[in-house]
Amino acid sequence: MKDYNFCFVVIGFGQKPSYATGVVRTLDLNQTYTKLIKPVFDELGIKCQRACDMNVTGSIDQVMIKAINESDIVICDITCLNANALWELGVRHALKKQHTILISDWAHLKPTPPFDVSHHVILGYEHSPEGITDDEAARFKAELKKLVENLENNLLTSDSPVHDILFPEAGSLFGKKDDGPPLEPFSSIMDKAESAKKKKDWALAISLFDKAKEYTEKNLAPKSDLPFIECRRALCTYKSKPNDIFVLAKAMAILDALAPKDTTDAEVLGLSGAINKRIFEINGDLKYLEESIWYYDRGFSLVQDYYNGINAAFMLYNKASVLKTKGDDEWEDAKTDADSMRNKVLKASLALESSDTFKERGDAVWVLYTIAEAYNYKGDTEKQAAYEAKAKEVATATGDAFAESSYEEQKAKIEIIKTNLG
Numbered sequence: 001m002k003d004y005n006f007c008f009v010v011i012g013f014g015q016k017p018s019y020a021t022g023v024v025r026t027l028d029l030n031q032t033y034t035k036l037i038k039p040v041f042d043e044l045g046i047k048c049q050r051a052c053d054m055n056v057t058g059s060i061d062q063v064m065i066k067a068i069n070e071s072d073i074v075i076c077d078i079t080c081l082n083a084n085a086l087w088e089l090g091v092r093h094a095l096k097k098q099h100t101i102l103i104s105d106w107a108h109l110k111p112t113p114p115f116d117v118s119h120h121v122i123l124g125y126e127h128s129p130e131g132i133t134d135d136e137a138a139r140f141k142a143e144l145k146k147l148v149e150n151l152e153n154n155l156l157t158s159d160s161p162v163h164d165i166l167f168p169e170a171g172s173l174f175g176k177k178d179d180g181p182p183l184e185p186f187s188s189i190m191d192k193a194e195s196a197k198k199k200k201d202w203a204l205a206i207s208l209f210d211k212a213k214e215y216t217e218k219n220l221a222p223k224s225d226l227p228f229i230e231c232r233r234a235l236c237t238y239k240s241k242p243n244d245i246f247v248l249a250k251a252m253a254i255l256d257a258l259a260p261k262d263t264t265d266a267e268v269l270g271l272s273g274a275i276n277k278r279i280f281e282i283n284g285d286l287k288y289l290e291e292s293i294w295y296y297d298r299g300f301s302l303v304q305d306y307y308n309g310i311n312a313a314f315m316l317y318n319k320a321s322v323l324k325t326k327g328d329d330e331w332e333d334a335k336t337d338a339d340s341m342r343n344k345v346l347k348a349s350l351a352l353e354s355s356d357t358f359k360e361r362g363d364a365v366w367v368l369y370t371i372a373e374a375y376n377y378k379g380d381t382e383k384q385a386a387y388e389a390k391a392k393e394v395a396t397a398t399g400d401a402f403a404e405s406s407y408e409e410q411k412a413k414i415e416i417i418k419t420n421l422g
Contacts, residue, residue, distance in 0.1 A: 055182030202240035269299035309345035
């Protein structure tokens with residue numbers, strides 16, 4: 001096999017929405033990179049990176065174009081039909097005639113991919129919201145490895161429709177020492193921010209997510225990652241001082257830029273519901289209780305998101321409790337709605353737990369705590385305790401103090417509601 005200098009990977013960062021199946025799915029593209037691509041090139045001894053993994057001192061756009069131009073191999077993942085990835089594919093086709101490999105999850109190849117790439121060979125793989133299975137990873141890696149090992153034997157001398165349009169060389173990217181210290185890679189900042197969030201170090205997490213936002217504003221990271229960053233900034237802001245109504249208003253203001261009333265993003269809806277829930281708990285204004293229910297219910301109805309669903313149930317039980325305390329006969333209707341939502345969430349969550357890939361999910365601890373909470377509402381203390389134990393084991397193994405404390409905090413509130421409802 002030829003000695004290739006570098007493989008640059010064009011791919012979205014983190015979780016991205018997919019609309020290919022007609023139902024909104026959230027796919028973790030980091031899994032595609034870590035499970036399907038990087039292991040192959042590590043085994044072949046070829047350096048492999050995404051733009052977000054690189055140390056940069058200038059605009060990430062310039063680094064990205066130089067990497068696209070100078071890399072012997074480029075892998076381009078068009079899953080979710082990411083606008084940035086498709087644009088970068090066009091740049092590669094304009095600059096280089098060979099060794100551009102297209103990949104995608106199967107859903108975006110059925111019935112056909114976008115016309116402009118439909119005549120290219122595209123390697124498909126199975127990617128579900130639950131992740132990529134080990135069996136699928138093994139199958140795909142073997143196929144990709146074989147393709148790379150035989151690139152030089154391809155009968156076609158070009159895989160680019162515009163290979164004769166060449167960009168002038170402007171100095172080597174790899175191995176060059178730029179003036180001044182390199183900036184920390186975007187992916188490193190995001191990893192540190194997520195770690196701080198899990199440890200409930202809100203001040204550190206906020207500062208790191210603020211820094212990540214600056215990267216997008218200065219074109220040092222893709223602007224398509226900004227909604228996820230803003231959600232994390234809002235979350236950490238309201239968690240930092242959950243009883244300060246001004247801080248809660250600040251967190252909601254962060255989300256306002258993401259149009260929470262119009263969005264189909266389950267995380268934006270969940271956070272909006274959580275902030276309104278907290279405001280209601282502080283001032284008792286039923287307007288915020290109803291707002292919270294609206295956001296949570298929409299988040300569950302759109303994508304069957306268990307987090308939104310279990311919190312919708314909690315707020316409906318809360319509503320029933322308030323109405324009963326006030327002597328309003330409609331409390332029974334609210335409780336019926338809560339029971340119905342609880343049952344739907346429990347069914348969806350148990351289905352997630354029963355999947356073969358459940359242990360590979362990054363949110364497994366939250367699913368388990370959701371099941372435990374649903375059994376709490378049902379009064380099934382034995383199953384509640386069993387799932388609490390399962391969740392705590394996962395939380396301890398992953399160092400997720402945030403998940404455990406959030407569950408215990410809500411559990412204490414549930415006891416008060418259950419007492420009021422009798």
